[in-house]
Amino acid sequence: MDVIQTRSLTKTYDGKGGISDVTLSIGEGIVYGFLGPNGSGKSTFVRTLLGLLQPTSGEGFILGEPIGTVKSREQVGYLPELFRYPDWLTGRQLLESHAELCRIPVRQRTKRIDEVIELVGMTGRERGRISGFSKGMAQRIGLACAILNDPKVIFLDEPTSALDPIGRKDVRDLMAYLRDQGKTIFLNSHLLHEVESLCDEVSIVHQGEIMVQGPWRDLMRADPQVEIVLEGSNAAPFPPYVIQYQKIKLEGVRTRWLVQLEDEKDIPRIVHFLSSKQIGVHEVKPVTPHLEDVFMHWVNQKKESAYVDNQ
Structure with a gap:
């Protein structure tokens, strides 16, 4: 069974912007990169999958359940690109609140909270107030919230954008660890060089459309x-x-x-x-192409095709 599946899923705003006609199938235990520049519709697509936005047309499923339903979200973790937590709480208090929302049994909460704190590299910092967190620490506590319920599917929207080089490496290591545990990670990012070593498969998105998808090293289609x-x-x-x-x-x-x-x-x-x-x-x-080379190859091909069509 595909973990995530969509058929012609579209979300536009009065017929403009958003993301159009997305059909994809994502299996278990991989990092799937949904990659493209800012404003290409990546976040809109994730919010539509999670039921936070109503699709304009098409359909989608998470773990076999229709998107927008409670069942489709029960085994999902999510780190939005832009998020704010009550800054008067400590990091640990925030995780305790999320544990209650996720219905983690009381006798298991302390152990699970300790586990995710260690996984995101916050040990010793979790009792500080969120108001005093740096951008990097706020990103780490957000990641901890996203994986607290031990989800099968994890949506990460620009998870390394606020981090320094050490923090970005920590997040890459965490994603690799989660993938090795059989989790499926749906990764939104415009930092292509940051994720090329992680992504098993990708969709390359530009101006609301998927240009190409598949194992990224197979997408160049150029002579060696x-x-x-x-x-x-x-x-x-x-x-x-x-x-x-x-x-x-x-x-x-x-x-x-x-x-x-x-x-x-x-x-x-x-x-x-x-x-x-x-x-x-x-x-x-x-000469081995990088993910940025693959992206530019398909963007340029689309521009050339549009130019020919307009002649």
Whole structure:
């Protein structure tokens, strides 16, 4: 059974903005990235899934239950992008209040609260008042609230945006831990470089539409590239099966080239070819695209398509 499933789910505001025609299926025990720039409809989509907004059209299910129902939210945790808690409470008092709302049995509350405090890195700080928390500490207590009820599905909306580098690493480690426990994490983020090591699958969102979805490393659909450092500064006689090549840097008596191939299996052939020409090969390094490269690839493709359509 898919943990999250939608069919043509749409939420617009008087026909504008929001998110349109989203169809996706998300399995168990993965980090699913719903990625795109601010204003692309990511938060609207999450609030629609959680029943906080009424969909314009389409349908969705969480753990097999229709969105907007109490049952669909019973095993869900949620950290909004913008949240405020009563600042006169201490962190522990806030968690005790949430434990009561989540109907965690009284005899289990202290142990569970202690567990989540440790998981989010707040041990020793939980008795301070929320009014005195930094942005990072407020984000941590928000995360603690989101996972307090040990949910099967966790929605995190920009969870690292207020954190310093150490805090961002802590959150990434927490998400990896939760995924390893079999949880499904639905992650909204515009910080693509922050989440590329975590996301198993992604949807890339732009201007309210999903451009592409799937395992992000499979979404580039470009010919493989490799960097090769060669002896000498003259033009290299690359073989004819190389699609294209360009000199990117002169490094003393060596030259770094960017070479585009039809198939990664051609790399050994290229090295053999250059060696047969008495050209010293000092380094061969495949070029791995980053998530930002994948995102820009699809954004640019959409712009080109829109330009052609308008001609």
